[in-house]
Amino acid sequence: MLPAVTSESIALLPLYSRDRQQTALTPTSVINQTHLRPHGQLMYRFQDQLFWCEHDDVSSLNSRVSYLNAVVNHIRQTMPNRDQPLTLISLGAGGLLMESFIHKQLQGHGYQDINWRVIDIEYGPDGVHRCLSYRDSLDDFAGLTAGKLAVYSSEQHYFTTGTGGNGATNDRDRWATVLLIIDPPTSSSQALGRACIDPQSMSVKGRPVEDIAAANCLYLIACDPEYKELVDHAMAMLARGDRIATLCSILKCHVNKFGRCEVLSTQAPRSLMMKEACIPLLEQAKTIQASTSAPEMTISDIKRAVERYVTAMADENNLYYSVCCVSDYDVSLARLRDYIIDSPHSSSLATLEINATCIENYS
The missing domain is CATH 3.40.50 (Rossmann fold)
Structure with a gap:
């Protein structure tokens, strides 16, 4: 109930x-x-x-x-x-x-x-x-x-x-x-009363962490190589802990209360492409995890699956990928x-x- x-x-x-x-x-x-x-x-x-x-x-x-x-x-x-x-x-x-x-x-x-x-x-x-x-x-x-x-x-x-x-x-x-x-x-847009409603963008509140045990979420971000510095700048801004970054080609992956990986994406074509490719890899990781004694998926499981995708795509396109484990406020x-x-x-x-x-x- x-x-x-x-x-x-x-x-x-x-x-x-x-x-x-x-x-x-x-x-x-x-x-x-x-x-x-x-x-x-x-x-x-x-x-x-x-x-x-x-x-x-x-x-x-x-x-x-x-x-x-x-x-x-x-x-x-x-x-x-x-x-x-x-x-x-x-x-x-x-x-x-x-x-x-x-x-x-x-x-x-x-x-x-x-x-x-x-x-x-x-x-x-x-x-x-x-x-x-x-x-x-x-x-x-x-x-x-x-x-x-x-x-x-x-x-x-x-x-x-x-x-x-x-x-x-x-x-x-x-x-x-x-x-x-x-x-x-x-x-700043929230403070000024202008909410971000662009379906091709996602606002995130994740603090990058070095210890993956402290992470509750993973971001996968893709961009053309010439925009690498902008992505790195966004991650540095998030590292301050009191900022929000708004990105287009991003996946946000975390373990929900049912122990399954939940994947959020924007409606940007590149973001949807990444989601379509990563979900089968994450489902496979869940199947493997279910056959062990582990109670639920972890961010480490998600990271391994996403890195498989990034490795496979390295030979397919010329994009820059950032895989970041974060402590996400909304999660x-x-x-x-x-x-x-x-x-x-x-x-x-x-x-x-x-x-x-x-x-x-x-x-």
Whole structure:
């Protein structure tokens, strides 16, 4: 049976009797507790070592405060039992300032057992440092959450880790779950309100990774040799982690929730040609995999099949091919959303994108 899905408005709800001492956040109260700090062309709002990136067109102060209040009020309405465990999963958590405000608001409303799962590709085992340091943010947030925090560099890591009961194998059965999607990677056209609807193009949000175990998706990109530098530039842009690339001749391959390889392509002739040739090779790989003890296909299986195609085509045409294993944001979101939808308890997805809040409740 398909779960019931409902959406809700952002209107604030009445306070419960035990919440009388806790008031909703306002932009002014946030300003009074934080300070702005420029970094390059961007502005970051800090509270101690916690921070977020603030941009009027994408993630303004007002939209963030509205989102915070909407999430807290939604939890109070749909998950009112404050003595039961509550798990919040934040994809692309970054500097964790949003999460810290949500945590403190929930504590003020009487929630006792608040568990956090924060996922960001920047949370590498060695504490990756790019534009800003996340190690101090994680330390601050760990102190705030009193040990009820688990940190992951990818959703694959979350799904395969169960040490101490913090992995996905345990979370969904504990009680209510909320998935937070705050300020996902955004293209300039999205920020300006111009969505890409060209069927011959595909916008992707994949971060290239060196370790294939950290990948959840594979891109196959083809172009004429003279455009090789443009493809390489697009991959370098994606490597920053906060950018979107729009490409024409591309296949996007990942393992869906049924353990099969899903192949997405544009309507560009070259992209359709690649899809038609690769699908039989991927089906063959699936057949081989099914005869082994492996539970499902992996990105490694997909990569081997796609590389067979690229090798075969090397003598057939004069195209440049790029095979790239990535941690794709949209695939991560789809996997996490499928996970919470299948929960036996109440679960919700709360998104803040281009200054707009959307909350879906699953029951």
